[in-house]
Amino acid sequence: IEYGPSGFSPGTGTTVMVTGTSFTIEGLDENTMYDVYIQADCGGGDLSALIGPYEFMTGFINPPTVCTYTLLLEDSFGDGWNGASLDVTINGITTNYTFFTGNQASFSFDVLDGLPLVLEYFSGVFENEVTYTLFNSDGNPIFSDGPFPQTGVVYDELAVCPDCPAPSASSITATFIGVDSAVIDWDPLPSAEQYQLEWAPAGFPLGFGLTSIVDGPPASLSGLNPCVNYDVYVYAICGEDSLSAPAGPLTFQTQPESVGDPCTYTIEMFDSFGDGWNNANITVTINGVSTVYTFTTGFEATFNLNVFANLPMIFTYNPGVFENEVSFNIIDPDGNVIYSDGPFPQTGQILSIVACPTCSGPLSFDVTDVNATSASFVWSAATDPGSYTLEYGPLGFTLGTGTVLNPTGTSATITGLSEGSYYDVYLSFLCDDGEKAKTLGPITIHTIWLNDVGVSGLISPTLADCNLGSEETISIQLENFGQNPQSLVPFFYAVNGVPAN
Structure with a gap:
């Protein structure tokens, strides 16, 4: 032997x-x-x-610990990968993955914690159709490529199996959504002793939201603000100092504070050739719920949109082919054309309104400047007579508990803020007849630091220069990122990793 x-x-x-x-x-x-x-x-x-x-x-x-990774293969045309494939090598054992029909295929496989995971891509035809994504055991994407993916070995890393797995992001749901509350549910994990929820208005930075510890699903969120989009993340707690990666976000919108009488908006669609809109469409989002409108044959189509007063409406145009044929009108309940475009309509969000407002407040609200201790805002003038209220507080605060300003014009500056901090800012408008317009916001801001200086660039030598002599001069650019003027700035440097001063 x-x-x-x-x-x-x-x-x-x-x-x-x-x-x-x-x-x-x-x-x-x-x-x-x-x-x-x-x-x-x-x-x-x-x-x-x-x-x-x-x-x-x-x-x-x-x-070693074993966990499951997932590989999602996608084809935009819907005829499979046309000869392309991926070799996945786990601890020296290789498996080939591809698919032959349809738009996508998903494959799950076990990986070993701390041992190599290698992906090698082999091209086929129609590489413009091909994309793929590798997800870790928490369901988070860790590598993706395409269209026109790079060939050869594209990923060579050690697999990581978390000591505390995260909940499934796809299992997170929001139900019983009210004006100021919602119930969050998710699939429980055997390894979890408790769970941490983190939430705030949509787009907030992780680690700065509101948090709560619960024993298990479901969990209730309270103190929310009306008609606001929120993001919520769920963490598993598997023991002392054992917190999973965040699962999410799940985004949901709270209900409006008040709903008025019903009214009807109209969309008139036209196609000059007579073959419909050729995949073009208008998406209408009413209070966070989206509906797609289009037509596939003929010269024109009309759609009536029934909506309650005071709900936000967003119109988005998505192009197709033969944009030279497409035009449309958006008509309010009084028969007035409030938006018209085409041929070659503008794409993306084209109109944002409040449906049939009983109190016509500002339609826009923007931040113009943020410093360490102050921030400035501007908004459009309301068409009805009334008064403005600016309310601000820490990220995620509940309206009615913040600090209030009552500006008389269409701009205001908030002072006395803390440096390096997150704030939410809302704008409300009260008509003289006692009706309240839709509250705008929140605008989330992050104040800068009073003193914040850093290196922002290398002036000389260029990155291509090597083997510098003892007489060479290295020039760097310093930049003041803070609010206060700076002078006589101390700085430190190292040569080949060794501190030189």
Whole structure:
């Protein structure tokens, strides 16, 4: 019997003479591929041909943690990958993945914590259609490519299996959504002792939201503000100092503070050729719920949009082909054309209004400047007579608990803020007849630091210059990122990682 590492040349391995038909090889390395050859010795120097190799892999003395990664393959045309494929090598064992029809295919496989995971991409035809994404065991994307993916070895990293797995992001739901509350649910995990929820208005930076610790799903959120989009993340707590990665966000919108009488808006769509809109459409979002409107044949189509007064409406145009044929009108309940475009309509969000407002407040609200201790805002003038209220507070605060300003014009500056802090700012308008317009916001701001200086660039030498001599001069650019003027700025540097001052 001759054995050695996988691929060894016979005659260079370890040889053992045995007399029976079985033998146990000892002293092998764990998690290692070996080849074994067998040859009969008939005596007198008469040897049989080599039989083999027989290949095997040894196990682990202390097996690593196993978790499941997912590979999502996508094709924009819907006819599979047309000869393209991915080799996935886990701990030296390679599996090829592809698909032959449809828009996508998903494959799950087990990886070993701390051991290599290698992806190698092989191209096919129609590379413009091909994309793929690798997701870790928490369901978070960790690598993606395409269209026109890079070929060859594209990913070579150690797999990571978390000590505390995160909840499934796809299982997070929001129900019983009210004006100021919602119930959040998700699939529980056997490894979780408790869960942490983090939430704030949509787009907030992780680590700065409001948090609560709960024993399990479901969990209630309270103190929310009306008609605001919120993001919520769920973490698993598996023990002391054992917190999972965040799962989410789930985005939902709270209900409006008041809903008025119903009214009807109209969309008139036209196609000059008479074959419909050729994949173009208008998406109308009413209070966070979106509906797509289009038509596929003929010269024109009309859609009536029934909506309650005081709800926000957003119109978005999505182009198709033959944009030269497309035009449309958006008509309010009084029969007035409030928006018209085409041919070649503007794409993206085209109109944002409050439906049939009983109190016509500002339609726009923007931040113009943010410093360490102050921030300035501007808004459009209301068409009805009334008064403005600016309310601000820490990220995620509940309206009615913040600090209030009552500006008389269409701009205001908030002072007395803390440096390096997040704030939410809302603008409300009260008509003189007592009706309240839709509250705008929040605008989330992050104040800068009073003193904040850093290196922002390398002036000389260029990055292409190497092997600098002792007389060379290195020039850098310093920049003041803070509010206060700076002078005589101390700085430090290192040469080849060794501090020089």
